[in-house]
Amino acid sequence: MISKKKYMGLFLAIISIIISVLFLATFNIGIRYYVDNEARETINKYIRLYMLHDDYTKMYGKNGYYFISGMYEISDSMFDISEIEIDENDSYDYITSLEKNLVNHYTKNKDDIEDFEIYKVNLNGKKIYFTSISQKNISKEYSETFLFYIDTSSVFYMSDLLCKVFILVIIIIVLVSSLLGFEVGKKLEKSEEKLRRFFSNASHELKTPLMSIQGYAEGIYTGVMTDTKGASKVILEQSERMESLVEELLLLSKIESGYLKLEENKIDLLYILDSIINANKPLTTNIEIEMDFPNEEIIIIGDEKQLYKAIDSIYSNAIKFTKDKIRVSIFKNNKNINIIISDNGQGIAKEDMNYIFDRFYYGKNGSTGIGLSLSQEIINLHKGKIVAKNNNGAEFTISIPINI
Numbered sequence: 330m331i332s333k334k335k336y337m338g339l340f341l342a343i344i345s346i347i348i349s350v351l352f353l354a355t356f357n358i359g360i361r362y363y364v365d366n367e368a369r370e371t372i373n374k375y376i377r378l379y380m381l382h383d384d385y386t387k388m389y390g391k392n393g394y395y396f397i398s399g400m401y402e403i404s405d406s407m408f409d410i411s412e413i414e415i416d417e418n419d420s421y422d423y424i425t426s427l428e429k430n431l432v433n434h435y436t437k438n439k440d441d442i443e444d445f446e447i448y449k450v451n452l453n454g455k456k457i458y459f460t461s462i463s464q465k466n467i468s469k470e471y472s473e474t475f476l477f478y479i480d481t482s483s484v485f486y487m488s489d490l491l492c493k494v495f496i497l498v499i500i501i502i503v504l505v506s507s508l509l510g511f512e513v514g515k516k517l518e519k520s521e522e523k524l525r526r527f528f529s530n531a532s533h534e535l536k537t538p539l540m541s542i543q544g545y546a547e548g549i550y551t552g553v554m555t556d557t558k559g560a561s562k563v564i565l566e567q568s569e570r571m572e573s574l575v576e577e578l579l580l581l582s583k584i585e586s587g588y589l590k591l592e593e594n595k596i597d598l599l600y601i602l603d604s605i606i607n608a609n610k611p612l613t614t615n616i617e618i619e620m621d622f623p624n625e626e627i628i629i630i631g632d633e634k635q636l637y638k639a640i641d642s643i644y645s646n647a648i649k650f651t652k653d654k655i656r657v658s659i660f661k662n663n664k665n666i667n668i669i670i671s672d673n674g675q676g677i678a679k680e681d682m683n684y685i686f687d688r689f690y691y692g693k694n695g696s697t698g699i700g701l702s703l704s705q706e707i708i709n710l711h712k713g714k715i716v717a718k719n720n721n722g723a724e725f726t727i728s729i730p731i732n733i
Contacts, residue, residue: 345506349499353492360488368458368479369447371408375477376445376460408479415461415474427453427480435461435476455482535574538567577699581688584706591632591710598627598636598666598729602657605641612648613655621658627666630732631711639707642700643670643715643725650674650723661731665713668727676719685717 413428415436421429430452435442439461442448447460459478542564548554549561583589599622606618647655651672658669677685688702705715713729 342503342507345503346499349495349502353495353499356495357488357492360484364456364481364484365449365458367407368481371410371479372447372458372460372477375410376462407484408481410477410479413476413478415476427455427457428478431457431459431476431478435459455480456485457481535571538570538574541567542571574699577703581699581703581706584710589635589710591635593630594633595628596631596633596636598629598659598668599623601633601637601640602659602668605637605644606657608641609644609648615653616648616651617654619654619656621656621660623660627659627661629666629711629729631729632707635707636711639704640668640670640727642704643727646701647672647674647723647725652722663731665728665730668729669724670727671720671722671724673722676721676723677717682717682719686715 411428413424413432415432421432424432431450434450434452442461444461444463447458450457450459457478457480459476461474461476463474545554545560545564549557554560580589602620602622606613606620644655644657647670651674654673656669656671660667686701686705688699708715708727708729711729712732713727716726716728718724718726
């Protein structure tokens with residue numbers, strides 16, 4: 330089975346080749362049509378000139394040609410037309426090899442070549458358009474035959490050169506398209522893998538409390554569970570856990586769909602941090618909490634409820650993995666307000682560092698749930714960012730721009 334990254338690379342390469350081939354074919358057909366039309370039109374103008382010349386020669390004598398040439402000047406063509414006078418006694422030492430070949434071609438086929446008809450031949454690898462015009466001398470002692478021809482090889486040379494450049498560009502485009510397709514396919518595979526992992530871990534996170542609730546409920550119903558008060562407590566706790574998880578999922582869905590609108594008010598980040606620390610005191614009785622706060626208020630414009638949720642999730646994560654100490658500090662510089670929450674636990678496993686903000690990522694120390702992912706989304710909505718690293722334990726830095 331072809332992987333998505335290979336499929337996308339192949340697909341974009343094929344599309345690029347098809348488009349490029351169609352472009353080249355259209356370009357070549359267009360050039361050939363234009364050259365053919367322009368060459369024939371130019372020769373036709375000379376044919377009309379000589380037809381007029383023939384009529385005026387009868388009226389004005391030898392000066393008829395010069396009179397008409399002056400009136401009927403051809404200057405609006407991309408081609409220069411050349412003229413050869415056919416003379417059976419001429420050795421043609423003064424003409425080019427191309428012209429000699431044209432004369433030879435005419436001499437061999439003159440019985441089949443009619444005056445004023447335009448012909449196209451390949452001579453010396455060059456495309457030549459020509460016509461023959463025969464007319465009697467003014468004294469009618471002998472007839473003169475002229476070949477008028479156009480060498481279109483320079484135009485086709487430029488056309489071929491452009492085609493080669495286009496082919497080179499096509500090769501580059503195909504390679505770039507293949508690489509882009511490969512990257513797009515790779516991202517699709519990663520997205521699908523994340524989605525599979527998300528549903529797998531989400532179902533696990535939901536199934537665990539659900540099974541606990543179901544087990545205790547069945548125990549109460551069948552009379553096997555005699556401690557109904559304790560069982561009810563477990564059911565209540567697991568229900569609250571499921572409720573919290575569902576609320577987080579719904580909140581993430583609102584954020585991604587753009588339905589979550591922040592309530593922008595002036596809020597004091599010191600107040601939020603104090604509230605979070607005090608609310609979690611029952612869980613930190615055996616943990617040293619070190620606070621490094623300034624004496625002044627730290628005011629920003631934001632959504633107090635959502636920022637509380639985001640920072641509380643990171644603080645709860647520190648409580649979960651610390652050994653016996655958590656440090657919370659806040660400071661500001663010219664652009665940002667920075668909140669640092671660190672613990673002295675084992676830190677973040679190296680293989681988990683790039684995935685800790687993924688939803689339901691199951692790392693070395695177990696599932697991170699959805700809390701950190703939700704915190705990142707909320708901070709992003711405030712145009713901030715979260716950075717995680719190890720510094721004698723896990724350390725999370727929240728940076729929020731000063732916007733007042």
